[in-house]
Amino acid sequence: MDVAVLFRKRLRKLILAKYRSLDRFYLETDFSKGHLSEILRGKGSPSANTLIKLAVALDLEVCDFFIYPERSERDRAIALLRAAPADVVRRILRELEQPKS
Numbered sequence: 001m002d003v004a005v006l007f008r009k010r011l012r013k014l015i016l017a018k019y020r021s022l023d024r025f026y027l028e029t030d031f032s033k034g035h036l037s038e039i040l041r042g043k044g045s046p047s048a049n050t051l052i053k054l055a056v057a058l059d060l061e062v063c064d065f066f067i068y069p070e071r072s073e074r075d076r077a078i079a080l081l082r083a084a085p086a087d088v089v090r091r092i093l094r095e096l097e098q099p100k101s
Contacts, residue, residue: 008042
């Protein structure tokens with residue numbers, strides 16, 4: 001699947017996860033409905049500045065737009081680690097760093 005298609009699906013999923021609808025997202029942020037609609041339909045591409053604004057509105061890092069959890073177990077693990085509390089991350093790191101017997 002094309003990376004642009006994956007990005008658009010991921011963006012829509014992230015918006016709906018936080019705001020439950022695109023209309024609510026438009027109402028609670030300063031995003032133009034037309035501009036975001038063009039991005040989501042593949043008629044336009046977001047600028048770096050737009051990506052940053054989207055990340056801020058969604059409480060994410062820009063790189064989170066390009067982690068596609070449905071692609072592999074590694075990608076899903078990375079997404080889960082990004083959202084995990086610090087103590088959980090430390091515990092997992094200790095486990096991974098233990099020498100294998």
